Structures are given as C-alpha cells and as structure tokens.
Amino acid sequence: MSLKLKITLGVTVGLMLILFISFTFAYYMFIRVTTKGEADLLKEKARSLLLKDLPNHPEYWKDNSQMEELLIPQEMLRYIGPDSKVIYQIFSDETLIRYPVTYVNKDTITVETASDGIYVFVKMPVFKEGHQIATLEIGRSLRRLGQYADMLISVLLLTSTGTLILALIGGYFYTNVLFRPLQDFVGTMQNIEQSGSFRHINLPAKATNDELVILGATFNRMIDRLQDMFQKQEQFVADASHELRTPLTIIESYASLLRRWAFHDEKLREEALEAIISESAQLKQLTQNLLSLTDRDNCEQEVAFDLLPLARQTAASLRITSGREIKVQLASDWQELLMMGDSYKIKQLLIILLDNALKYSQQKIVMYIDLTDDNWVILKVIDQGIGIAESEIPHLFDRFYRSDKARNRKQGGVGLGLAIALHIVQKHKGTIELQSRLGEGTTVIVKLPVNCQ
Template sequence: MRLRTKISLLIASSILMVLFLFNILTYYMVVKITTKSEITLLWNAAQTIVSQPNIVRPELWGRDSWLRPLLLPQEIIRLIDTKSNIIVQLDSTGQLDSLPAVFDTRTFSKTLWTREALIVYIQMPVMGAEDETLGVLQIGRKLDTLNEYLTILTTVLMFTTACAAFLSVIGGMYFAKVILRPIHELVQIMESIERNGIFKRLVLTPTKHQDELWRLTHTFNTMIGKLENNFTRQQQFIADASHELKTPLTVIESYANLLQRWGGNDAALREEAIEAIQSEAARLRNLTQSLLTVANLEAEANKGWIHFELGDVVRTTAASLKRTFHRDIQLDNQLEINRMFGDPEKVKQLLIILLDNAIKYSHKPVLITLKHDPRDPEIVELQVIDQGIGIEKSEIPRLFDRFYRVDQARSRTSGGSGLGLAIARRIAQSHKGTISITSTPGEGTQVTVRLPLNLDSMAPSDL
C-alpha cells in the first residue's frame, strides 16, 4: 500500500472516529436534556395531584373522576396502595400498563427504553394527615415526539458522517499529495543521481517556517553537497595519485629499457641507471607508505588511544630528529598538565611531519612551544616555528590539499609527496583538534595545533 493511501485512510479514519464520538455525545445530550425536561413536568403534575383533597382519602381513590381532568395525552396516572395493588390507573395511550407497580417509600424518577418508545416516569409516596404512608403516586409519559426527533437526528448525523467520510478521503488524498511532494521529488532526484551519476539538489524555497520537510530538504542538500565535494576530492586524489605514481614508474621503465639496450658494455650508464632506479623506487615506496597512512587514518579513527604524557612525546621526538638531522631544535614546554588522551604514535607522526617541513625549508633553529590555551586550560597549543623561506598568503589555504606543493619550495626534488600536511590535519581532526598556518615570505612559518587534553573539553570538529 502506498504511503499516500495510508495517510489518506489514516486521516479519514481519525475524522470518522471523532465524528462517531461526537454523534454519540450529541445523541446522549439530546435524550438527557429532553428527558430531564419531561421529568420536571411530571414532578409539577405530581405536585398538582397531591394537592387535591381526595388524595388523603384512600377510599375515594377508586373514583377516578377527580383525577381524569389532570390526565394529559401520552400519560398514565396510578395510585398504588402499600401492598403494591393498583387502586386506580388512568392510561391515555393504553400502552403504559407495562410500568412496574411496586410500593416504595422512596421518591425517584426513571427512564425506560421500550420497543415502541422512550418512557419516563416518577414515583412518590402519598402521605396521610398524620404523616402515615397511604400509598404511592406514579405518573409516566410516553415520549413519541422525542422518538420522531431522535429518528430525524440519527438520519442527519448518519448523512453528515457519510459526507464527512467522503470529503475526508478526498481531502486526505490532496493533503497527502502536498505533504509527500518533497519526498517524491527527493526520490526522483536520488533515482536520477543513481542513473546518471550527476549530483542534483532540491529547490529550497525560502520560508520562515522551517518545518520537518524543510529540514529534510536542507539536510539532503547538505548531504549531497558533502558527497559531491568528497567525490570531487576523491577523483582529484585518484588523478593526483596516478600522476605521482606515473612519474617514478616512467623513470624506472625508461632506465630499465636503457639498460636493456645499451647498458651491457657501458659501466657509467649502468651506474647512472641503477642510481636513478633506486632513487625513484625509494620515492615510490615513500609515496605508497604515505597513501597507506592516509587510508589507515580513515579506517582506524580511535584505535590505540591511551592516556600519555604529551610533553614527553614532544621532547623525545624533538631530540630524535635533532640527532638525525643535526639541527638545532628548541623546546619551550609551559604546560602544567601534560597528560592527554589519544594516540601517542599519531601525535608523534604529526610532530615529525611539522618538524620535517620546518627543517627542510629553513636553516636556522626550529622552536617548539607547548602551552595551554589562555581561554581554556583543557586545550593545548603545540606550535612549530621556523625562520625559513616562508609561504605566500594566497598559498596557505591549499597547503592541506593532498599532493599540493608550493611551486618555489614543495618540488619533487625535495623528496616530498605533498601528503604530509594532509595527514597532519587528519591526525589533528581525529583528536578533535585543529591545525592552522601563518607565514611571512622570507621570515618564516608558524604552524599551530590545538588539541584537547580530554575529548569532552572541545566540540567535535567537522571531519
């Protein structure tokens, strides 16, 4: 069953249920009000009868001439003695003798539903001159007119209910169509994307009332935007990776062909070819390792996370690179709390990437600072500052793109793959942190990484 049909039936059934309850309430209130009014009239008639002089003389009850003038159409009057015997009965309809005749000292009123009509009656004790109970007075009335009214009322209610059911189905189908229109458009666009592979968005009408359908459309458009962006980045990544892999493979293949043709008797040529092949193979290995690192960062988001001393990781990493590159690397640790929750190996890798860039593109000492964010002591700022060639301001936004190199510095001759800063940013984001770069050409570069000591101290970043 289609969702549109389900919504239409749900609306119609809900309206019918409300109308059904309303009809029952209307019917009940009409009967209640009418019977209450009739019972009031019967009580008034009873007061008139008990005010008659003959009412206190049971021996005169059998003479009904004094009661007959008080009898109204569709009415019955009874006088019953203490032994439940009917002493006198006046019935203008001939159909009310089925009322129970039982002596009872209580005063009450009742309503009876019979096959012919609705009957109301009252009963009250008849008191003598000395307050003794002489019998009971019973007055009943057959409500023929009410029956006619109720028949008309039932017919009207059934007709209006049938009309309301028909209109509710038609209206439900219309409103369901209006409500489901964005969903149908969403389905059509998704099917179009699946068939053609072209990303499309729903038209989002500006409105002040941001209801659930508006939010659905907005969320879908946002999701499509992210998917399109990721798809574009993935295509660019594949193209860049293919290009990066093609260069060393082409060099290796060229020198291999050269060796095959001319290298047999030329020792200098063999040595040149072997060195080139080794160099390109090393580049190829490094590039492959970087690609695997990117893939592992995507797949292993929170594996290997522990509590560790951030200051110790930074100190040992800086000391190791200082010995390896024979460069002056200074550490200024201002942290009062060094304990951090995360992956120490990934944090170490991030620092190695930043220090490697700083050492590669500068010849002066490199400074590492560790300090708390003055606005939030739970946030640590790790800064790597060099005094190298610097970067143009227009180039900074693209530094974190995969395979991107600044022309004047990030050339292939430096041995870089263009993935280092992309990996560094992914590591920072996986720890719910951020990374930013400020630089001045000719003066140096400062890279700032902000990391929470505990994940709860910082809102998650947009990964």
C-alpha cells in the same frame, strides 16, 4: 499502497472515529438532559399530588374530573398498593399501562426505551401516620423526544457521511499538493541514479520553515558534498596515479638500462641501483602515507601519555638528524602534561610539522606548548623560512598539493604530509591552522583536547 493513499485513508479513519465518538456523546447528552428535565417535572408534579393527602381523600380517584385536570396528553397516574396491585389509575395514553407495576419504598425514576418512543416513570412512596401504605406512580410518554432523537440521528449520520466524503476528496487533493515536493525529490533521485550526474532539487525562492523545504535544502547540501568528494576522489586518483607513475617509470628505465648496458659498466650499474633504491623508498613512503589517510578510527589507540617527553624526544631526534636548532618552549613550568590519545599518531604529527619547518627554513625552529583553562593543548611550530602565499594557504591540506615556490619533489615528499597531519588532528577531535606570509615564515597552530572522547 502509496504513502499518499495511506495518509488519506488514515486521516479519514481517524476523522470517522472522532465523529463517531463526538456524535455518540452529543446524542447521549441530548437524551440524558432531556429525560432528566422531564423526570424533574414529574417529581414536582408527584409532590404536588402528595400534598392533596391522597390516603384520606379517595374521592379524588373516584371523581376523575379532579385528577384528570392534572393530566396532560401521553401521561398516566397510578396508585399502587403494598401487594403491587393497582388500586386506582387514570391515563391519557394506553401504552403507558403496559409497563409492569412495582411497589417501591423510596423515590425512583425509571427510563424505558422502546421502538415507539421513550418513557419516563417516577414513583414516590405514600405515607399515612408515618407508615407507607402505597406508591404513587406518574408515567409520561416522550414520543416527541423519540422523534427528535431519530431526527438527530439522521442529521448526525448525514453530517458524518458528508464530512467523510469531503475529507476523502479534500485529503486526496491536499496530499497531492503536500507530496508534490516529495515527487520532485523522487524524480530528481531517479534522474541522478539513471544519469550518474549530480542534480539539485528546485526549492522556492523564499526560505520557509517547511519541513519539506528543509529536507530539500539538506538534500542539496548533501549532493554538494558528494559532488565535492567525487571531484576530490577523481583528483586524488589522478594525482596518486601521477605520483606512482613517476617512480615506477624511473625504476623501469633504470632496470632496462641495467639489462642492456650496466653489467659491463660498474659506474652505470651503481647509478642505476642507487636510483632504483631511491625511487623504491619514495614509492614505499607514498604507499604508507596513503594507508595513513585511509585510517578512519577515532582515538582507536587512546591511552594516557605525557606529551612533554614525547615532544622533547621528537625534537631531539630531528635536531640530531638535521643538525638544526629546534627549541621546545613551554608556556608554564610543567613537570608533565598528560593527555588522552594515540601517542604514535601524535608523534607522527610532530614529525610532519617539524620536517616541513626544516625543509623550508634555515633559521631556528620553535615548538611552543600551552594548555588552556578549558583543557585544550595548544601546539605551535614556528619557523622563519620562506613562507607561503596567502592565496595558497587554503589548499595546503589538499592531498598531493605543493606550492610552486616551496613544495617540490626535489625537496622530498609527495604533498601528503599536511593532509596526514589534518587527518590525525581530526581523529583526535582537534583543529589545525596555518598562519604565514611570504619571506617572514610560517606558524602552524594545533589545538587538541586533553581527552578526545
């Protein structure tokens, strides 16, 4: 069963229940209010008769003319003794006297429903010298009310049937209109599945708050992201293939050279072995970098560590290996700066940023550390090197991207450093930003939360 048909039937069944409850309540209130009104009239009439002092005036019953003038059509008067026997009675509707005679000692109202109508009986005790001696009963046939009730039931049934038919027809056409965008969604998705190409769902030109329009807009944004990721994946595969092919080609060439000529030429043999070792190391580094980019766990190795000695040790190690001046500058005189995260990854991040600064500048490098009032660690790596063109900054975090003027294979690396740095920062739920101008240097700004949870 389709969702459209389920909704149509569900709405119809719900409407049927609402109509049944509403019409039942309306019918019940109609009968209740009408019979209560009739009963109140009969009670008033009974009180009027009791004022005639019926126990001391039995002639009223013997001379029916005095009592019959109080009767209306479809009515009955009975005077009942303590033994539940009728002493006197007059009536204008024989159907009323078929109902049982009962002797009561308090005001009683009884409503009887039969196939030929509704009957109301009012009984009131008759007293003489403070003692009850009889019961006065007045009954009335509400046959006309029964007819009205039957007519009301017919009208309600006819109205319910018409309403349900209209609900079915209207619901079917309305769900057609309502589900048309969903049908477009399904058609577009099936088209994407069959063709393998990315497509957008057509949306109305005027933006609305309609949930289906919002769903369509969300779907289109998802398609855009998938298309972008797919294109990046294709570019990544192409770039990775290129980066892998270069060292493999060199290794293969020198291996062939070794096999043909280098066994008898020591100098050639040393050159070939050096090239093979160098390209193997490059290949190993590339593989490690690619594996780093596939790590998707957020704060997997989260521990508390002191950032200050980690930064100082990293700067000292690179200062020794490079022979360059690297200064760690603190915004305040802290003794320690504790934060939560993966200390190994943070160290890798610092190495990447400092290594880049060392490659593309010859002046002093400054690592600036600050802590904001809302517990964010600010790391800045500042160099005075060749800088980066403003148009190239948005692409620097792309995998395998190198600036034509600065990032090239001769200086080492494969264009994955900043991509890995971005990945580490995102794992720690932080941000990274580059500020640079050609010929003036580059500043990398990293913001990391003290607690990455």
